[in-house]
Amino acid sequence: MSEHITAIPQNGLPEDEVFRQMDSYRVGDADWRQAKTWSLVYHYSDEHTDFLKRAYGKFFTENVLNPMAFKSLKRMETEVVKMCASLFNGGPDTVGTLTSGGSESLFLAVKSARDRARKLRPLVRKPEMLAPESAHVALEKACHYLGVKYVAIPLAEDKRVDMEALKKRINRNTILVIGSAPQYPHGVIDPIAEMGEICAAKDIPLHVDSCIGGFVLPFMEQIGRPVPLFDFRVKGVTSLSADLHKYGYTAKGCSVMLYRDMSYLKYQFFVSSIWPGGLFGSPSVPGTRPGGSIAAAWAALNKIGMKGYQENVRKAMEVTDRLIAGIEAIPELKIISKPAMTLVAYVSRDPKISIFAIGDQLAAKGWFIDRQQRPASLHCTVTAHHATVLEQYLSDLRTAVAHVKAHPELADQGEAAMYGMAAKIPMRGLVNVQIQKVMEKMYSGKDQPITLDDPSSDTDETGGPTAPKRRGWRRLIPWSA
Ligand SMILES: *Cc1c(COP(=O)(O)O)cnc(C)c1O
Secondary structure, eight states: OOOOOOSOOSSOOOHHHHHHHHHHHTTTSOOTTTTOBSSSOOOOOHHHHHHHHHHHHHTSSOBTTSTTTOHHHHHHHHHHHHHHHHHTTOOTTOEEEEESSHHHHHHHHHHHHHHHHHHHOTTOSSOEEEEETTSOHHHHHHHHHHTOEEEEEOBOTTSSBOHHHHHHHOOTTEEEEEEETTOTTTOOOOOHHHHHHHHHHHTOOEEEEOTTTTTTHHHHHHTTOOOOOOSTTSTTEEEEEEOTTTTTOOOSSOEEEEESSHHHHGGGOEEESOOTTOOEEESSSOSSOBHHHHHHHHHHHHHHHHHHHHHHHHHHHHHHHHHHHHHHTSTTEEESSOOSSSEEEEEESSTTSOHHHHHHHHHHTTOBOEEETTTTEEEEEOOGGGGGTHHHHHHHHHHHHHHHHHOGGGGGSHHHHHHHHHHHOSOHHHHHHHHHHHHHHHTSSSOOOOBOOOTTSOOOTTOOTTSOOOBOGGGGSOOOO
């Protein structure tokens, strides 16, 4: 790798030189164009991407910080929210905002519930949010930022939230309950209707995280695939998030946060009247907001249309069905729980055959692999784009299983060794310390190998030459999806 640039060049570079350098940096990136990634990228078609760039470009310069300045964008945001509210069977009072992504939507869900409780239930001193263990980690992060206690509820055998455990944990400090439609790790949908009944009876807000499923499940239902009720048709559901920048196939940086009515949304807002810079009202986290992402979302929904999404979901589900059948045909592997949609997670049935070693074998063939824990598993976010590579993936998977079966020692090498070690450390706190160290190295600005030390061994704090040179821990950090 060439030296890092560490200062702004005195004289700007010619355009083609800038692009040449960018392209040279790209070598070694995950190969999404050949559909070798099973997360992170949602590719509809090259033509669609060009279309999105044009739509984004039309409003590239505009700023939605002050919606009064660019009424066009405010109108588009309102229309996208309305289109989504109708997709999720909201009523005439359903309202919401666009956000920068799923994490911001979830942050706002927690913020609104916290501030609603502050106002309506002032006796709550230690607010708690209840979320299934499978709920997205951004919720734990939101609670961390917002001073809300995060309570993880165990899962039932089928990986949906354990309703008995959930009921037991509800108390007078509970300000919000989370259900996922579906949850990311195993692709199953929590029993939203049952959860809604309980939450409605106790007047506790219920947020449905449909960040990944929001632009799949409604279309599955429309093409006649079974989908349990998960949206505003369930009375107790007070808010719902869906990421337009995943299966909505728009530019990155767009999710929708919907509320049943203004009595919930109003707690999302921040207002101030003391700033010398002017009277201030802000609907969500950012100040400056890119007009392009709203424009692209509006353009995507209007161009693809219901029929387009239905057709795309039909294809993605065909690929998913074939992937599941292919994995189930390998006797050494097992699907964790039958997924509701396009998220497939599988484990090794035989403890002597390391699923992470299988992952390493696939990675060596150029696949970008998502590894999970508890249980140790591999994860695929399937899209229609994977149709062309599915047979290759299954064939590489069969080869990988056979190879790891013949070479069990592979469990102690490569990333498999790292993940195996993490799984064996009984104290999550120790693992957290190691992840923290990885983060500090990654953001130190220095080109040092990202290694993770065995917490039980004496390690060099500086990550210098005495630190064990083990690679691969970076993907322990959950930035998948
Ligand atoms: C992706 C995802 C999120 C977070 O969304 P980002 O856009 O990555 O911030 C939240 N919940 C679920 C279920 C997801 O899959």
